[in-house]
Each structure stands twice: as C-alpha cells, then as structure tokens.
Amino acid sequence: MKDTNYNNNLYNLQIILLFMDLLDNKEKDKKERHYLEVIRRPKQEVSMCTCGHSKTLPLCDDSHREINEQQGTNYKSFKLYNPSNETIIDKVYCSNWKKPEEKKE
Numbered sequence: 001m002k003d004t005n006y007n008n009n010l011y012n013l014q015i016i017l018l019f020m021d022l023l024d025n026k027e028k029d030k031k032e033r034h035y036l037e038v039i040r041r042p043k044q045e046v047s048m049c050t051c052g053h054s055k056t057l058p059l060c061d062d063s064h065r066e067i068n069e070q071q072g073t074n075y076k077s078f079k080l081y082n083p084s085n086e087t088i089i090d091k092v093y094c095s096n097w098k099k100p101e102e103k104k105e
C-alpha cells in the first residue's frame with residue numbers, strides 16, 4: 001500500500017510536469033537556472049530528496065532505500081510541511097540537477 005506522502009508526491013509531480021510542459025521548461029533567471037516548483041497544499045507534507053537519485057527530483061521517490069542498501073549510506077528525505085491554509089509554491093534549484101531532456105516529437 002502506498003503511503004500518503006508518496007501519493008502527495010505523485011500529485012505534486014504531476015503538477016510540476018504540467019507546469020514544465022506549459023512553460024517548455026524554460027523558466028530561467030539571469031543565471032539561466034532551471035527552477036522546479038514544489039506545490040505545497042494546505043496542511044500537507046511533501047518529501048524532498050537529499051540523495052540526488054530520485055527520478056522525480058526535487059521530490060523523493062524512495063530511490064534512497066536502494067542506494068542505502070548498495071552503498072551503506074543513510075540517506076533520508078526531508079519533509080516540508082505547510083501548516084497554513086494557503087497553497088505555497090516554492091521554486092527550487094540545485095546545481096547538481098541535470099537540465100530536463102528536450103521534448104522529443
């Protein structure tokens with residue numbers, strides 16, 4: 001059975017992918033950074049990846065569990081909780097993240 005965080009992450013991922021599609025994934029600042037948005041719904045939590053191996057960056061997809069087993073590491077996701085009654089949209093960026101692939105026709 002999938003847990004609530006996983007389902008939240010999938011929901012948020014869908015929104016992120018939709019957003020990326022709509023903007024052709026080219027929302028940039030002066031430094032040509034490609035930000036992703038994390039949409040945090042009221043009173044809900046999202047799991048953020050710290051290991052860098054998630055296929056759904058910046059969200060955790062539990063890939064760290066396999067990495068921990070293989071490499072003897074102890075990666076854990078960290079949680080962002082939105083205590084307010086408003087939706088919060090964070091823009092996140094990491095220089096280790098690769099640019100998403102260009103859309104193929």
Ligand code: FES
Nearest residue numbers: 049050051060063
């Ligand atoms: S997949 Fe990276 S911390 Fe979970």
